[in-house]
Amino acid sequence: MIVDDRPLARLGPADLGRLAELCVRCSDFFELIGGEPATEATAAEILGPLAEKVARGTKHVCGQQEGGRLMAVTELLQDYEGAVAVLKAPVSVVSV
Numbered sequence: 001m002i003v004d005d006r007p008l009a010r011l012g013p014a015d016l017g018r019l020a021e022l023c024v025r026c027s028d029f030f031e032l033i034g035g036e037p038a039t040e041a042t043a044a045e046i047l048g049p050l051a052e053k054v055a056r057g058t059k060h061v062c063g064q065q066e067g068g069r070l071m072a073v074t075e076l077l078q079d080y081e082g083a084v085a086v087l088k089a090p091v092s093v094v095s096v
Helices: 013-025 027-034 040-047
Strands: 058-066 069-078 092-094
Touching: 013 027, 013 040, 013 058, 013 069
Parallel strands: none
Antiparallel strands: 058 069, 069 092
């Protein structure tokens, strides 16, 4: 769980618009971790393929919603073969 007891649901290409809205709504988070505000391209990057340096794992993007609106998202990397699992930036965006 990210925010409360609402379940996580896997996100995919059909969720791009809702994810973009969340990213822009939480733009200050992206400025904090990456030095730049979020744009619609940020959502496409989150949903897109893994970077070549971590292409051996399986990427999972999940979110929580309330009334059809995304409230939180997390990006997870499964089965990374390195000694330490590395995410480009563990994305856990919460908007209330």
